[in-house]
C-alpha cells in the first residue's frame with residue numbers, strides 16, 4: 001500500500017511509516033496547505049486529507065493527521081492550537097514551562113487523529129491518546145515537539161528519553177494507527193462478506209494461486225485452510241501450547257486484484273492476529289498489512 005501523508009511535519013511521516021507496516025508513506029509536497037480552522041483534531045485531520053485527495057486528483061490513498069497536547073492546568077490547552085502556541089521545539093517547550101511555572105498539577109495528554117481517504121474518497125479514521133504529565137525541565141533527544149517534557153503515566157523518563165521504539169509501541173499516534181488499521185480491516189471484512197466469503201469458483205482459483213505461487217503464500221499455506229473457511233490448529237504462545245482457530249477469507253476487490261485475509265484466533269477468540277495480503281489475482285503478493293496481537297508460533 002502506498003499513501004500520501006498530507007503534512008508538512010517530516011517527523012509524522014517517519015513515525016507513520018514505522019506504525020503502518022507494509023505501507024509506503026510519502027509526504028505530499030505542497031506549499032499551499034489551507035489554514036487549520038477546525039475546532040477539533042478530526043476536522044483538521046479531515047481537512048488535510050481532503051486537500052490531499054483534491055491535489056492528487058483522487059488517484060491515491062491519502063492520510064491527514066492532526067495532533068496536540070492538552071494540559072489540565074491550561075484548561076486543556078494548547079490542544080488543537082498546539083502547532084500555533086509557539087514554534088515547534090525549544091520555543092514551544094519554553095512557553096509551556098513558563099505557563100506552568102509554579103503549577104503543581106501538571107497532568108497532560110497527547111491526542112492524535114488520523115483520517116484516511118481511499119482513491120474513491122471513502123473515509124476511515126483512528127484516534128489515539130497518551131496520558132502523562134509535564135516535566136519540570138526538558139530531558140532526552142528522541143522524538144520531536146513536546147517529547148522532551150512529556151512523561152507518560154507509569155514512567156519516570158520523558159518520551160524523548162524513552163526513545164523511538166517505546167514511542168512506536170505506546171504513543172498517541174501508535175494507538176491512532178492501530179485503530180485506523182482495525183477500522184480498515186473491518187471495512188475489508190465487509191467487502192469479504194459482500195463477496196460471499198470466497199466460496200465462488202473465481203475466489204477458489206485466486207486462493208489456489210496465492211497458496212501455491214509465492215514462497216510466503218506456500219509458508220502460510222502450511223497453517224491455513226486453502227479454501228475459504230476455518231479449522232482448529234495449535235499455536236505456541238509464550239511456551240504454552242494453545243488451541244486456536246485458523247481462518248482463510250478472500251475478497252475480489254478489483255478486476256485484477258484481491259485481498260487474502262488470514263486470521264489466527266486463540267484464547268477463546270479474545271486474541272487474534274490477522275494478515276491482509278494484497279495480491280494480484282494470479283497470486284503475486286503486492287503488500288501485507290498485519291493487525292492484532294503478536295502472532296504465536298505455529
Ligand code: ITT
Nearest residue numbers: 007008009065066067068082083088144145146147
Ligand atoms: P501538519 O499540520 O502539517 O501535519 P504540524 O506539526 O503543524 O504539521 P499539527 O497541526 O498536528 O502538526 O500540530 C501538532 C503539534 O503538536 C506539533 O507541532 C507538535 O508540537 C505537537 N505534537 C504532536 N504530536 C507530537 C508528538 O508525537 N510528540 C511531540 N509533540 C507532538
